[in-house]
Amino acid sequence: MRLRNVKRSRNIEDRRGRGGKGVAGVGGLGVGGVLFVLAIGYFTGIDVTPLLNGGAQPQQTSAPRALTEAEQQAGEFSARVLATTEEVWTGIFPQAFGKPYDPPVMVLFSQVTASPCGNASGATGPFYCPADEKAYLDTDFFATMRQQLGAGGDFASAYVIAHEVAHHVQNELGILGQVNAARQQVSTREANALTVRLELQADCLSGVWARNVAGLMEKGDLEEALNAARKIGDDHLQKRAGRVPQPHTFTHGTSEQRQRWFVTGYESGDPNQCNTFDTDRL
Template sequence: MRLKGLRRSRNVEDRRRSGGRGVRGAGIGGVGMIVVLAIGYFAGIDVTPLLQGGGQVQTSAPRELSAEEERAADFSARVLASTEEVWSDLMPQQVGQEYHPPVMVLYSGITRSPCGGASGATGPFYCPADRKAYLDTEFFATLSQRLGARGDFAAAYVIAHEVAHHVQNELGILGQVSEARQASSERQANALTVRLELQADCLSGVWAQAVDSLLEPGDLDEALNAARRIGDDHLQRQAGRVPQPHTFTHGTSEQRSRWFATGYDSGQMGACDTFGTEQL
């Protein structure tokens, strides 16, 4: 992804120098499930089960950031800026509504939010309560090394997906789904969450189409591969389990990649109505 010359977003809150540091654990073990951690707390990839023994969180004094961490922060700020430009244009054009961008919180190891505490093991998440997206930039290494989703556009897709949850919040969709989930059985609540997450994948595709001029050969393949790698069925198989559709919260690999492609091919938010179709 060509980000040189693209501005950095000012909507970044950097907490990486303060306090929490590190989640330690052994090799892969258990299901790397993608989950909704609580009502109103929409997570990316929960990698806690990937760390045998649950991992051990360490704390430390304020520290200096490495060059790699600074590059990750710069990358994230520029990708976030691209989402601000895209949604500030598309939302008024396509749904007649002004866009108010979220703040992205960069942290390292552990942090707090109104939606609860978080560690690097929870993966990126969006908290509707404070309208902020939370990202431990070390997750990019997890995405590439443990989940097999390599490439800068795979990382950009993750950021775009969390911003897409903010778009859903702007449209009132998150609140509606949260209310519906509270009145539903666990199976029904999971099914609603799948539709919510697939819509976020589709909206990520709409963003990708809008920044097509920034893409390099292979970028779309990186995003599609990332979508497949974090499908519920793939993660359950990776854990040595038979996929259990009733436990899915984000959709299958095929569904995630297909809905991303739907958004990219159409460039239209209206194509992302996952709640209005029977067949996902």
């Protein structure tokens, strides 16, 4: 992805290097192993406790530290990708929905941080908190995608950011609140099904973003995003965790669904084509 001439977003809150709490290794896995196992739990909604053989206990770390070169590069990359989402949605949102777009803040953190939606660990993956309208990202997750999940490439990482911003778009439209209210009224199986539709819509909206930054894309970028969508499909991750896929536990959609809805957004460039709540075919 060509980001050299893209200016950094100002909506970045960088908490890395401030010190605080870290995550201890669990069951002999070490931080890398814990990160992989909990990433599976995050993307599938499955219980990963048996894989951990214990519980991760926060530890106090030393005083604030300087960021490594890799962290600096990841932060720069994230700030520029966020800027592309701001430009895209500031242009599209009023046309599609008849009101201005208010972009989110992205919080960059290392290992653990606090949010109004609860304490967050980098092991759980990126997430969006509607309570403070912020997207949270441990930039080490990019390495996890590449090394542990087999979803490398800069555009795969950009897709992750675009997906969390897509949740903010949903929040701006009131969709997150509606889905959350509906989830409280139904069974776990039905709540999971609603969450799948929410996540697939975010994938589609990510595709809309990709279509509108096509001028920044390089050869192979689209394939990187589609590969990432495949690698983080619920069925793929449950198989990788040694389980038979159980559709009623899915919370993000299958690999095929995630890829197809991303392509729907990419090919149409129209967020109104991303209505996953009004279709019989996910």
